[in-house]
Amino acid sequence: MSYAVRICFLVPLALSGAFADSLTIVNPNFGAVSIQCSLGDAYQSYMGGTCGDPYPEQDFNSEIGIGWSFLPYTPPAGEDGLTGPNNGFNPPSFTGLPFSQAAILQGPDSVVTQVLTGLVPGAVYTLSFYLGSRYNSEYGGNETVEVGIDGQVIGTWPQVSFTPFTVQTASFTVTAGGFHTLKFAGVSSGSQTAFFSGVSLTTVSGLTVTPSSVFPGLSVTVSGANFTPSESVTLYGYGSHQTALGTSTADARGNVTFVAQVPQTSFGNYGLQAIGSGSGQVLDGNVSIAPQIAVSPRSGMAGDTLTAGGVGFGADEQVFLNWLIPPTPLGNVKTGKSGSFSGSAFTIPAGASPGTNTVIATGQRSGAIATASVRVH
DSSP states (O other), rough: OOOOOOOOOOOOGTTTTTEEEOOOSTTTTOSSOOSSSTSSSSSSSSOOSOTTTSBBBGGGGGGGGOOOOOOOOTSSSOEEEOOOSSSSSSOOOOOTTTOOOOEEEEEETEEEEEEEEOOOTTOOEEEEEEEOOOOSSOOOOOOOEEEEEEEEEEEEEEEEEOOOOOOEEEEESSSSSSSEEEEEEEESTTOOOOEEEEEEEEEESSEESSSSEOOOOOOEEEEEEOOOOOOOOEEESSSSEEEEEEEEOTTSSOOOEEEEEEOOOOOOEEEEEEETTTTTTEEHHHHHHHHEEEEEEEEOOOOOOEEEEEEEEOTTTTTEETTTTTTTEEEEEOOOOTTEEEEEEEETTTTSSEEEEEEEETTTTOOEEEEEEEEOO
8 A cells, every 4th residue: 555645744723724732642741550668668579679668569460451562670770660750769759740750760771661542654652651750869869861752762861860751742753553652761770760650642534534533344534634625535544453444535625524434443532634645635534443342142031141242442462350239259251362262161159139230341451431231031
């Protein structure tokens, strides 16, 4: 498939009908997971210890809804983890900021990453985040932080001790759809420490998409303008994989509308791109993907076996199934690249009350939650 050549300028107001579109970042403020250690901070791993001083540890990578991956400590690499305010890590003040926890980057090769989907080739994305340094001179804050996409550095920020949290931004593009890795890394030697949180991602969108959030398998209405009258326009989708969603013809005013079904794709973002066949006009858009589960059959007696399937969860993540009342684990199942699963059998608990009951599915990495009703006889 060929693409129109596009030159991108960071002047959104020059694009007719364009608007800012926010994309999904899982756990952007690091508040979805509580810090269990009483000190209010913990490394992902350090030296095999526990929550005790001086090296508190917590396995954040296994927590529900963490969203991010923390690189375990491997000497002589640095350490990473989470911190709250007012503790031994001496982070900057959190007062008045939109978060109460932040990620730690300490020393070289301290790495925190998140996998993103739905990025459109050629679209300009703006990443924003709060970055600050350690408020300590003995164990300093002279950490340099690099941020990258798919191994390409998009910004470098040298920090010095006693730097408060400050908003930083960087813009980037990608050349292909699929999965992309957003990476925050410390590169300075020693115990130099920086902190970041409040991560957001926006892009300039020329397509109007309704509704703004859907389950996979449902349809969206996508519209755009400024194409050549009567030209053929093709709509492409970018999620877990690239898909041609359909072709439409621009009207006499250059407007075009599609009704497109969103295919099976993982939780988060699903990118859209409309390309005019003659004009080369390219417009981008985005829709958020929500999870959904179904149970079959939808009714039964205590002890009966039912089967659950789901769509719109994170790619390659464990999904935990639970009966709501009485709280009962029903097992777990792993999704594929498209964020879906099927054929997960479970038994209606003995303590289930007659009437309508609820099954809850929760994605381990994404924290995506969906429910289904079951009628108990």
